[in-house]
Amino acid sequence: MTVKIFDTPDVQDFLKTVAGFDQEGGNERAKQIMHRLLSDLFKLIDDFDVTPEEYWSAVSMLNALGGQTQFGLLSPGLGFDHYLDMRQDAIDAEAKRVGGTPRTIEGPLYVAGAPEAEGFARMDDGKDQDGETMWLTGQVRDVDGTPIAGAKVEIWHANSKGGYSFFDPTQSEYNLRRTIITDAEGRYTARSIIPSGYGVPEGAPTDLVLKSLGRHGERPAHIHYFVSAPNHLHLTTQINLAGDPYTYDDFAFATREELVVPAERIEDAGVIAQRELDGPFSEVVFDIELAKTDVAELQTRHARPRAKEDEQDQHSQLAGTAKV
Numbered sequence: 030m031t032v033k034i035f036d037t038p039d040v041q042d043f044l045k046t047v048a049g050f051d052q053e054g055g056n057e058r059a060k061q062i063m064h065r066l067l068s069d070l071f072k073l074i075d076d077f078d079v080t081p082e083e084y085w086s087a088v089s090m091l092n093a094l095g096g097q098t099q100f101g102l103l104s105p106g107l108g109f110d111h112y113l114d115m116r117q118d119a120i121d122a123e124a125k126r127v128g129g130t131p132r133t134i135e136g137p138l139y140v141a142g143a144p145e146a147e148g149f150a151r152m153d154d155g156k157d158q159d160g161e162t163m164w165l166t167g168q169v170r171d172v173d174g175t176p177i178a179g180a181k182v183e184i185w186h187a188n189s190k191g192g193y194s195f196f197d198p199t200q201s202e203y204n205l206r207r208t209i210i211t212d213a214e215g216r217y218t219a220r221s222i223i224p225s226g227y228g229v230p231e232g233a234p235t236d237l238v239l240k241s242l243g244r245h246g247e248r249p250a251h252i253h254y255f256v257s258a259p260n261h262l263h264l265t266t267q268i269n270l271a272g273d274p275y276t277y278d279d280f281a282f283a284t285r286e287e288l289v290v291p292a293e294r295i296e297d298a299g300v301i302a303q304r305e306l307d308g309p310f311s312e313v314v315f316d317i318e319l320a321k322t323d324v325a326e327l328q329t330r331h332a333r334p335r336a337k338e339d340e341q342d343q344h345s346q347l348a349g350t351a352k353v
């Protein structure tokens with residue numbers, strides 16, 4: 030087919046009307062962005078000769094994704110989350126905010142309000158029989174190497190089946206989610222269980238989109254962090270455990286070389302006793318460096334609808350309904 034109508038005055042005028050350019054009300058940025066988005070999509074339809082069948086199956090897929098609150102899951106799969114990180118890295122570099130542990134994506138499974146502890150917390154409820162005991166520890170420092178006491182370290186991760194409490198109703202409230210305040214030496218320590226990797230639910234709309242690209246929806250075993258301290262840049266990051274088949278093949282593109290951490294198996298009876306554990310365990314050490322900033326907005330996590338973040342906010346409530 031050779032029909033190309035995108036560049037005609039009729040279509041160009043139509044796009045301006047659709048985007049509300051001739052209307053007084055509305056939001057100027059919304060109009061500009063919608064105009065560009067629709068223009069790009071209309072052009073795509075022209076260029077690829079998209080058929081009505083293809084168009085309506087795409088609409089149906091969007092309805093299915095939205096109906097199961099899965100855009101927050103597809104988003105990292107299509108690279109948007111990592112792309113935003115790449116942009117933020119470039120913005121930081123331009124502002125000469127350099128150094129520190131690299132950021133990587135938050136993902137859709139954070140839940141606000143986890144229990145807070147000083148220095149040490151046990152994160153698991155002891156009910157996951159398949160979970161290998163994990164001793165997770167590290168020191169928070171500034172870029173000069175000075176330990177930061179009183180830093181806030183929020184940690185969340187999956188259980189031995191790859192499920193996250195709250196989204197997985199079989200787990201207890203805030204299981205595998207804690208906030209730990211670093212001690213006088215800037216250290217945090219958690220007793221937990223080694224997480225398994227996560228897989229996008231089989232047959233879910235996100236899975237269908239990924240399969241249409243010949244891709245899988247697997248993530249390696251990983252542990253999420255928010256780290257913050259006064260006068261330092263808020264850090265959103267994750268560690269990926271070394272040796273997982275998906276460590277370097279993450280569907281969410283979150284892996285960064287500096288964030289791949291080994292889990293060391295410890296069987297020494299003396300160390301087991303000293304940690305008050307009941308058998309061999311795996312130790313994961315992750316030290317964190319925070320860059321400095323005086324800018325208040327950069328010291329806290331950016332706004333985003335998050336489960337339990339704001340009970341008054343409908344978007345936050347919806348974020349908690351994701352079928353993941």
Ligand code: MBD
Binds near residue numbers: 137
């Ligand atoms: C996860 O656990 C996750 O971290 C991301 C980014 C997407 C899906 C599940």
Ligand code: FE
Binds near residue numbers: 136138251253
């Ligand atoms: Fe995750």
